[in-house]
Amino acid sequence: MVPRALEKIRERACYGGATSSLAPVQIMTDPYETLGLSKSASDDDIRKAYRKLAKKYHPDINPGKADAEDRFKDISVAYGLLSDPEKRARFDKGEIDATGAETPRSFYRGFADAGGGGRYGADEHFVDNEDAESFFADLFGHGGARSGQSGAAGGFRMRGGNVSYALRVSFIDAAKGARKRLTLPDGRTLDVDIPAGIDTGQTVRLKGQGSPGLGGGPPGDALIRIEVETHPVFRRDGRDIRIDLPVTLAEAMLGGKVRVPTIDGTVAMTIPKGSDNGATLRLKGKGAGAPGGGDRGDQYVTVRPVLPRQSDAELEEFIRRWYDSHPQDPRDTLEQSR
Amino acid sequence: MMALEQVLAAVGRVDRQDLTLWIERRWVRPHHEGGGYVFTELDVARVTLICEMRHDLAIDDEAMPVVLGLMDQLYGMRRRVRHLVDAVSAQPEEVRRAIAAELKRQAAED
Structure with a gap:
């Protein structure tokens, strides 16, 4: 549409003897284009298009957007022209151009943003009670304005931000607790005490190890999110630790002493005679620590009988003969409960 | 400073009854002086805005x-x-730069 607008300016330059100079002539876009309409738009279409655009671009509901005012003026001028049947007809015939007489006006935002706008507080009964001091105290954490000791330099004092890190910890370290050295991106190192019994998703907070404060404000904290690695043998169940312990058929049937791994090392444990698959034994105090202090959990050992590694004709023959003379169905309980 | 009559004439799209109702509803809060309302430019711009929101929006x-x-x-x-x-602008260059960097970091996290 630019060529067309230029044409009009040229016309004006020829006929418009009254126009003192060409310089301030504003190039207006086609009002139909401004409102996103075709030439055949009805009055109703024009009103709807204007409302839609005005809702989007009204400067007073877009106080932070500098171009909203220009955009809204264009929209208003276009609507002013097209909503007046006489002006619209003259424009369509090319008798007038798209530059409307722009009435100078002041938008509300100009006043509301300037001093004095405070009179229209959001809610006169509540917000006015919230003084600026408490607002900024909330903004800066509670060390700032509220304590009354605002920094010497202009009273601007700000707590440093918290900084988050992630740390992977081995299963054993998480269960027993450990001290880990963390190297930060800026080259600093931090010694992190991992409390015994910590679990994945929990956070260790190191006070004062975050970003430095401003204007004498206190530093923020380092927040270290823990991820506990899985272990091939041990499983965590809160404070307790669980393991599956493979035993021979002989150990399960006859009982015996076996060696069992714990997070403290290997310990001896007695398997009672007749321990079936799934029987669970407890090793007291061999679990993980409790993060808040308190007693350690226990280790639960579940007995898992396994067949001999090599097949053996003699054993098979014995088993066949034994079951022939002692017929039984371990699945009869399943039948009954059906 | 304008009286109610002047506001009606200047805005042109609101009548006395509506404007009085808006004042009662506290949508517009002119000063009350000597038995009449006194409107500042801020109030007049607000009346204009309410008219536009009503009719155009x-x-x-x-x-x-x-x-x-x-x-x-x-x-x-x-x-x-x-x-x-304004408070931040009054700070030394170093502090302003630190704040700008922190804002940038937080915007990236958002």
Whole structure:
């Protein structure tokens, strides 16, 4: 549409003897284009298009957007022209151009943003009670304005931000607790005490190890999110630790002493005679620590009988003969409960 | 400073009855002096805005207090942010740079 607008300016330059100079002539876009309409738009279409655009671009509901005012003026001028049947007809015939007489006006935002706008507080009964001091105290954490000791330099004092890190910890370290050295991106190192019994998703907070404060404000904290690695043998169940312990058929049937791994090392444990698959034994105090202090959990050992590694004709023959003379169905309980 | 009559004439799209109702509803809060209302430029611009929201943006009387409430919160927040910006501007270069860097970092996290 630019060529067309230029044409009009040229016309004006020829006929418009009254126009003192060409310089301030504003190039207006086609009002139909401004409102996103075709030439055949009805009055109703024009009103709807204007409302839609005005809702989007009204400067007073877009106080932070500098171009909203220009955009809204264009929209208003276009609507002013097209909503007046006489002006619209003259424009369509090319008798007038798209530059409307722009009435100078002041938008509300100009006043509301300037001093004095405070009179229209959001809610006169509540917000006015919230003084600026408490607002900024909330903004800066509670060390700032509220304590009354605002920094010497202009009273601007700000707590440093918290900084988050992630740390992977081995299963054993998480269960027993450990001290880990963390190297930060800026080259600093931090010694992190991992409390015994910590679990994945929990956070260790190191006070004062975050970003430095401003204007004498206190530093923020380092927040270290823990991820506990899985272990091939041990499983965590809160404070307790669980393991599956493979035993021979002989150990399960006859009982015996076996060696069992714990997070403290290997310990001896007695398997009672007749321990079936799934029987669970407890090793007291061999679990993980409790993060808040308190007693350690226990280790639960579940007995898992396994067949001999090599097949053996003699054993098979014995088993066949034994079951022939002692017929039984371990699945009869399943039948009954059906 | 304008009296109510002058506001009606200047705005042109509101009658006495509506404007009085808006004042009762506290949508517009002119000063009250010597038995009449006194409107500042701010008040007049607000009356104009309410007229436009009503006629051009099709916001009805039920929705108007919601819109005005949100708008007033927005402008209130802008005033406070401006105070904050002014306070930050008064700081030494080093502090302002640190704040700018932190803002940038937080914007990237958002």
